[in-house]
Amino acid sequence: MGKTILITGGARSGKSRLAEAQTLAFGRPATYIATAGIFDAEMADRIRQHQDGRGPDWALVEEQTDLARALRDTDGSGPRLVDCLTLWLSNLMLGDHDIPAATQAFLAELARQRDPVVIVTNEVGAGIVPENALARAFRDEAGRLNQRVAAVVDEVHMAVCGLPLKVKPHD
Amino acid sequence: MGKTILITGGARSGKSRLAEAQTLAFGRPATYIATAGIFDAEMADRIRQHQDGRGPDWALVEEQTDLARALRDTDGSGPRLVDCLTLWLSNLMLGDHDIPAATQAFLAELARQRDPVVIVTNEVGAGIVPENALARAFRDEAGRLNQRVAAVVDEVHMAVCGLPLKVKPHD
Amino acid sequence: MGKTILITGGARSGKSRLAEAQTLAFGRPATYIATAGIFDAEMADRIRQHQDGRGPDWALVEEQTDLARALRDTDGSGPRLVDCLTLWLSNLMLGDHDIPAATQAFLAELARQRDPVVIVTNEVGAGIVPENALARAFRDEAGRLNQRVAAVVDEVHMAVCGLPLKVKPHD
Numbered sequence: 053m054g055k056t057i058l059i060t061g062g063a064r065s066g067k068s069r070l071a072e073a074q075t076l077a078f079g080r081p082a083t084y085i086a087t088a089g090i091f092d093a094e095m096a097d098r099i100r101q102h103q104d105g106r107g108p109d110w111a112l113v114e115e116q117t118d119l120a121r122a123l124r125d126t127d128g129s130g131p132r133l134v135d136c137l138t139l140w141l142s143n144l145m146l147g148d149h150d151i152p153a154a155t156q157a158f159l160a161e162l163a164r165q166r167d168p169v170v171i172v173t174n175e176v177g178a179g180i181v182p183e184n185a186l187a188r189a190f191r192d193e194a195g196r197l198n199q200r201v202a203a204v205v206d207e208v209h210m211a212v213c214g215l216p217l218k219v220k221p222h223d
Numbered sequence: 224m225g226k227t228i229l230i231t232g233g234a235r236s237g238k239s240r241l242a243e244a245q246t247l248a249f250g251r252p253a254t255y256i257a258t259a260g261i262f263d264a265e266m267a268d269r270i271r272q273h274q275d276g277r278g279p280d281w282a283l284v285e286e287q288t289d290l291a292r293a294l295r296d297t298d299g300s301g302p303r304l305v306d307c308l309t310l311w312l313s314n315l316m317l318g319d320h321d322i323p324a325a326t327q328a329f330l331a332e333l334a335r336q337r338d339p340v341v342i343v344t345n346e347v348g349a350g351i352v353p354e355n356a357l358a359r360a361f362r363d364e365a366g367r368l369n370q371r372v373a374a375v376v377d378e379v380h381m382a383v384c385g386l387p388l389k390v391k392p393h394d
Numbered sequence: 395m396g397k398t399i400l401i402t403g404g405a406r407s408g409k410s411r412l413a414e415a416q417t418l419a420f421g422r423p424a425t426y427i428a429t430a431g432i433f434d435a436e437m438a439d440r441i442r443q444h445q446d447g448r449g450p451d452w453a454l455v456e457e458q459t460d461l462a463r464a465l466r467d468t469d470g471s472g473p474r475l476v477d478c479l480t481l482w483l484s485n486l487m488l489g490d491h492d493i494p495a496a497t498q499a500f501l502a503e504l505a506r507q508r509d510p511v512v513i514v515t516n517e518v519g520a521g522i523v524p525e526n527a528l529a530r531a532f533r534d535e536a537g538r539l540n541q542r543v544a545a546v547v548d549e550v551h552m553a554v555c556g557l558p559l560k561v562k563p564h565d
Contacts, residue, residue, distance in 0.1 A: 060384055062349065062519030064537020173240030173384075178404065179350020179521020180358045187522045189516045195235020199385030210383050212552050213402055213515075214541030219383045231555055233520065344555075350406030350521020351529045366406020370556030379556050390554045 054127075054168040056205040059216070060198060062175045066214030071133055071172045071197045076109060078131035078168040083111045085132055087140040116143045120157040127165050136172040137201065138194050145190060155197060159204060171205070173198050225298075225339040230387070231369060233346045237385030242304055242343045242378045243387045247280060249302035249339040256303055258291045258311040291328035298336050307343040308316040308372065309365050316361060325370060330375060343378070344369050396469075396510040398547040402540060403559070404517045408556030413475055413514045418451060420473035420510040425453045426466045427474055429482040458485045462499035469507050479515040479543065480536050482562070487532060497539060501546060515540050 057074055061067035075082045087161060111129075115122035119140055126132050144151050154176075177195050180187050202208045208220035228245055232238035246253045282300075290311055293325035297303050305311075315322050333340060348366050353359050373379045379391035399416055403409035417424045453471075457464035461482055468474050471507060476482075486493050519537050524530050544550045550562035 058384065062517060062521075062537070062540070063523070064519050064534050066537075066541045100368070102418055175233060175349075175383075175520040176522050177235050177520075178232075178346040178348075178517075179236070180347050180353045180362055182522045183355075184525075192235050195237075199235070199237045202384035202386055208384055208386060210388075212517075213400065213544035213550055215544055215550060215561050217388070217552075217559070217561050219386050219388050229555065274497075346404060346520075348406050349517040349519075350404075351518050351524045351533055352405070354526075363406050366404070366408075370406070370408045373555035373557055379555055379557060381559075388559070390557050390559050 053082060054131075055207075056162060056165070056168070057170045057207045057209070058173060058202055058205045058218075059170065059209050059211060060175055060199075060202075061211030062178070063089040065175075065211040067172050067174075067211035068135055069214065070209065070211050070216050071135065071170045074199065075131045075133040075168070075170045078170075080109045080130070081111055082131040082133060083113055083126045083129055085113045085115055085119070085126065085134045087119065087134065087136060088114075088118055088141065091152045093203065116140070117147060117149060117154070119154070120161040123161045123165060123169065125156070127167050129167065131168040131170065132165075134169065134171045136174060137197060138174040138176060141194055141197055145193065151193060155200065159200065162201075171201060173201070175210070225302075225336040226378075227336070227339070228341045228378045228380070229344060229373055229376045230341065230380050230382060231344045231346055232371075232382030233349070233391075236247040236346075238343050238345075238382035239306055241304065241380065241382050241387050242341045246302045246304040246339070246341045249341075251280045251301070252282055253280060253302045253304060254284055254297045254300055255352070256284045256290070256297065256305045258290065258305070258307060258314065259285075265384065267360055270389055287311070288318060288325070289321060289345055290325070291332040294329070294336060294340065298338050298359065300338065301338040302341065303336075305340065305342045307345060308368060309345040309347065312368055312385045313361065316364065322364060326371065333372075334375065337348060342372060344372070359394075396473075396507045398504060398507070398510070398542065399551070400430065400514045400515060400540075400544055400547045401510045401512065401551050401553060402517055402544075402561075403553030404520070407517075407553040409514050409516075409553035411556065412551065412553050412558050413512045417475040417510070417512045419471045420459070420512075422451045422472070423453055423467045424451060424473045424475060425455055425471055427455045427457055427468065427476045429458055429461065429476070429478060429485065430456075436562045439465070451474055457492060457548065458482070459489060461496075462503040465500070465503045465507060465511065469509050471509065473510040474507075475512045477514040477516070479513060479539060483536055483539055484532065487535065489494075493535060496549070497542065501542060504543075507545065513543060517552070 059071045209216040231243045380387040401413045551558040
């Protein structure tokens, strides 16, 4: 069984950088499974910044909705980094996919992985209740998804100011 | 003196589920002190989902504003779960109650409890500053209330992705 | 070298109170370096509340943009408390300053301090993605700044309900 790690944190908490370091610690090259769609200029800019920061140690796989397949297709090739769960969820919601089914498929595939998987997610629930109903629904779904993934992975860390705070396992 | 525990966390961080488990660990049956008013369909739906998840181990007490009385009336009946402080505060603010007096009465009653009390609250201050002045005021009051309760309880845990992170006591 | 400590946390998480206690633990009197501009009545009110809570143990220095100079000018006078980085950043953005240059100057000066420096910052990235582009830009800049400061200080603590959670160094 490949080790599985979940890294959570707020925006710009340094979670992706921590996750990249953890992934490469399992071996090189690694595969970066990007869930981001390029929706607009701001997002495209972020992705470009992100890619410029990675070197030849990384292979890139773009998968906006079928994360189970992305895991299946890349198992056996070394460590994988999934970045990130909340963008994946957002893609599923915007595309009107069956979220429980997609989540179930992802978790089932995760349990079968022989190579390590590091997963990035976002803390989105620690602000004031959003006035927008869709934002509330997204926040709820993201929180539930985070809980389900955290329950099955080997380790959970929360990024705070770029530093990792261990949540699981307990000392 | 009954043990007192505060569980904080963002929306959908799993704090209520952790709090329910901690409450039942003190013995059964337990009393669920619900502060939620049923304001709208969304809230009613959440409460129903919540209640469906609880079984015969729980007695339900609904108290939207006088938490001191709810604690007093239920002491001697076993462990209590108060869910949650921020909805209580919201009820006090919407009903134009005397918040310092209500807080003082709650803390005084909490200090007198012989049976355990587990309290759920929300992290609402870790997002961007809200544009809405009422939301800012609520966020400030909630933060102050959380600090006052955390200062007097025996244990404080923060829920992260459904997992508890111990904040008090220090190891 | 003076010890350097970063205290982060959400709004009303008790971070300033924790930081004041940590600063005075290094000796008295201490210097409070306030970055807050008095933009409006609400802010003025907060500052007044804040100042009323401090006594003769504190000298006050107000510096809205040139934190490097404030550190340089006060080194040798005992411990300093910088409250807070996110207001400073907000002043820089509103005044259209060169943020990378100001950050670099601040970090360079911080590395030269002989007296202790305790720095307060804010977690602003754990809510839902703001709809406002300026708020998103601010959130990103604040997160990056927090990471850079956290990387160089001796200790990082996160305030949760008024209680400190140690993030750095690891046990």
